[in-house]
Amino acid sequence: MTTATAPVTAPRAWRVSSAAGPARLLRIELRRSPMLWLLPVLAVLFYVSTYRPAMDNPPFWNIRSGTIQSHTMLVFAPLLAGAGAWVGSRDGRRGLADLVGVTAVPRWAGQVASWAAAAIWAEALYLAGVAVVYGVTAHQGAWGGPLWWPVTVGAATVAASCAVGFAAGARLPGRFTAGLAALVVFLALAGGAFAIQDNATYAQIWPLNVQGPFPPDSYGIFYPYLPDLAIAQVMFLAGLAAVALGVLGLPAGAGGRWLRAAAAAVTVAGLAAAGTAVGLAGTARVEPHGIVIPALHDAASDRATPYTPACSHGAVPVCLQPAYRAYLPEVTAALGPLLGQLAGLPGAPARVTQVVVTTVTSARENGIGFGGPVISGRPPVLYLPLSGLTLPGEGNAPAAQFTANLTGQDGTAIVNDLVGLPSGAPAGTGVTGVNFELGPRHAAQFAIANALDRVLNLTGPWSVPSGAHPPGRSSGAGTGGNGAAASGSGALAGSGAGARSGAGAGGGAAPSAAQQQAAVDRFATLSAAARHAWLVIHLAALRAGRVTLSEIP
């Protein structure tokens, strides 16, 4: 048989569906993605930056999820942008741009497959880390359920970081591109933090921003987690990723006419989404339960989450939200002696109920001020917020510190409220004191409150500050409140003794410091029963400002 007589067989046509090419390419890219090399590094960084800090805090879903969004993304976003740039610059670095430009699969589809492979590996690691943190949190018995919106924002940040870096690498291939992409993303994150602290409204879109100035333990427990800001952030990040990837499909060599038109549409849609998200973030406002964006807000989120409180069984029961059940002994130990002394007095709380906040005010530098405890209702109920306090186990804080803080801050506020001193004013971050107009008619209230502070050891070593007139002391929720700030200062301003600038402005002759001190000493040296009996009779008059210093036994 010669070649001329050999049977001619038609070459087999390998026809594949149009989607099979990119899918096969994605499988190849998944196997060969350089992101695989970075996964161990990212895993170590996740452990150091997220897992350990998260486990240093009590098992609350809100604290753990906030750590995941802010800490993880601070580490992951720059590194993933750099890795994305490394992946994106591969063809350029290897001199393969012309070669891959003439393959059957359009260039843009190939680039998207490379990005997708890198992003899939990064997402897999991120979600595995989230699973570990949430699994441990669930194992530790956290109340409620995991918060998924912060995780979603993190996942969107991962994809967007990879996309931005990939686009930079594809456009500017070179050995410095990856490092510079990481640096730019790092600077963008730092710039966002700076802008948000500078009260730039649109900077709320910053992906590391969980709930604006709210500390992590102040949302998502009493009320559902407000997803308004998270929705805007996801929209922004998705838009950013779409723009970054869409721009790659615009050049002539990226593909056919329809493909380039699709890339242009993706780019425009991404720009629109990102711009809209930034605009929405500009309308964000601080509400008691989190950040609200009116256009995205769901009224159903304003309904309180039902729960059965965990209560102590003392003379004055203390009832906490079940997420705080573990802290019931500490809260009872902190407030029990005080409440026992005050039990039976007119206006004294008959019950303590934990609330998320009493009042919320915005403060400078992305700060927030929370009001302290409030006594109201009939029978009187003490509404006690714990948000913003350093809980036992938070950052290795001992239980004794929590008890002392609670006694010192909320105990004085309760006494103030009871004797009629101004209370309920919020303490904003950076506020060094809240000045009230206090006149001579408040002198007796000050004396009684100071004496009770001294007897109950609410503020530690007690003394009348020289020159204070009347003697200054912690006053109301304004100073004893749970001040907290996202900026990290978190100072509880003015929680010690502080002179009132308005003292003596109420008209009439103000008593001297010596008279004040004498009244305090007299009342403090009374027996507990005598103090209680006197207060039962005179508390109403004292609150009304009708008791003078000389009438204090």
Next chain:
Amino acid sequence: MTAAEIGQATPERARVGGRRRPGSARAGLRLVRLYLASRRVLACLLVLAACAVALRTALHWLPRTGPFSRQIPLIIEAGAAAAIGATARSPFGEPERATGARLPVLRLGVTLVLAGAAFGVLAAGAASAHLAGGALGLLRDLGGLIGIALLAAAVLGGALAWVGPIGYLAVTLPAVAGHWTSPWAWPARPPHDRGAAICAALVFAAGLAAVTLRGARDAPARD
């Protein structure tokens, strides 16, 4: 060249009366020039200059105190360190290592010059502004970050050297606000902290030694 000539000195390397011929100096300069070109040192210098401009711009806007006054300059310093780490990558790999007898000297010299240039341009960028930590803090932080970049180049490859300083900074940036006490988190320590300075110097020395003696790891085949 015949087989008999193998092993004999090439004309450029031949010595006359114990002195190097004039042509050998020119060859040395050419070797340095080629080495600098292969490492993209000029591009690195441009990146360092850009970092200095970025630092100057940032210092114009930043407050003089607070965490941001430390954190943002540190990020820029990490970028400069990453650029120096990227220059450690050799485009030739094993052939160069097998034939380049003077490579360690070139690596050492170029790395030291680039480190000095980075400090110089960043210090110049911060000259008329307030840099938290001052020049001493800049020297310590930048030196440590360069050391990390060089170590990363030796372990991961020059192209991935940026992973070291960026990753280290991502972990230690919160420490700047949290005032960590470990000297290994030197950016969080005051500029006169001796322990932090020693740790940063050790890391710089280790990185320099690794890159000088071993060079950057060859890029993985699958990148």
